[in-house]
Amino acid sequence: MKIPFWEKAFKNDKTFLFGSSPNKTVTEFENLFDKNGVILDIGCGDGKNAVYLARQGFENIDAFDPSEDAIEKLKRISNKEKLKINAQVKSLQEFNFEKQYDLVLSFGVYHFVPEQEWKSFILKAQQNTKRGGVHIIQMFNDSLPPTPDIAPYAVGMAKDGELKDLYKDWEILQFLSYEFEEEHPGVPLHKHASNKLVARKI
Numbered sequence: 001m002k003i004p005f006w007e008k009a010f011k012n013d014k015t016f017l018f019g020s021s022p023n024k025t026v027t028e029f030e031n032l033f034d035k036n037g038v039i040l041d042i043g044c045g046d047g048k049n050a051v052y053l054a055r056q057g058f059e060n061i062d063a064f065d066p067s068e069d070a071i072e073k074l075k076r077i078s079n080k081e082k083l084k085i086n087a088q089v090k091s092l093q094e095f096n097f098e099k100q101y102d103l104v105l106s107f108g109v110y111h112f113v114p115e116q117e118w119k120s121f122i123l124k125a126q127q128n129t130k131r132g133g134v135h136i137i138q139m140f141n142d143s144l145p146p147t148p149d150i151a152p153y154a155v156g157m158a159k160d161g162e163l164k165d166l167y168k169d170w171e172i173l174q175f176l177s178y179e180f181e182e183e184h185p186g187v188p189l190h191k192h193a194s195n196k197l198v199a200r201k202i
């Protein structure tokens with residue numbers, strides 16, 4: 001199988017394909033969270049969000065990704081800075097919940113997982129979130145076709161808005177439907193359709 005373009009950057013501690021700064025939504029909502037809160041970063045990649053939160057003093061961060069190179073890179077970064085991140089090589093299909101979380105993050109991951117699998121994972125994540133806990137999700141929807149860089153892997157793109165339907169019993173703090181352009185080394189400028197959801201368990 002073809003290796004996704006992001007794997008190359010996971011081998012290099014100096015290159016951050018998806019940026020080394022946290023996602024804007026994390027900084028926008030971080031004041032809601034207690035530093036003792038239990039956090040899970042799904043498909044964390046090389047960990048820009050987990051690393052940021054650990055640097056802010058959050059101490060209970062679990063993060064997983066199926067890429068061995070991504071997790072090794074994240075461990076090298078966190079060991080160097082003595083950050084408390086429990087990083088594991090795992091896919092969301094393999095992950096078993098063993099605790100209740102205050103914050104569950106998933107940026108740019110679910111569209112790479114078949115629809116039934118990401119939907120049932122969300123249900124499990126909801127059951128394993130404390131009352132008052134928050135989920136932050138960004139994923140692509142199929143309002144635009146998958147671009148060539150992700151087409152072989154984007155097996156589970158959502159319908160625009162369906163993510164929100166899965167959270168109808170939660171308080172929606174933010175829901176966005178938007179298009180954005182990006183460019184990666186070797187991949188020309190292209191456009192994605194995306195949904196972002198921030199929801200709190202009532």
Ligand SMILES: C[S@@+](CC[C@H](N)C(=O)[O-])C[C@H]1O[C@@H](n2cnc3c(N)ncnc32)[C@H](O)[C@@H]1O
Pocket residue numbers: 006018042043044045046047048064065066067070090091092093106107108109112113
């Ligand atoms: C676009 S990257 C995003 C990485 C990170 N969340 C970020 O925002 O920088 C997509 C990530 O999803 C991970 N991924 C792919 N399939 C997955 C699965 N089945 N379970 C969990 N993560 C997966 C990839 O290994 C990759 O690190």
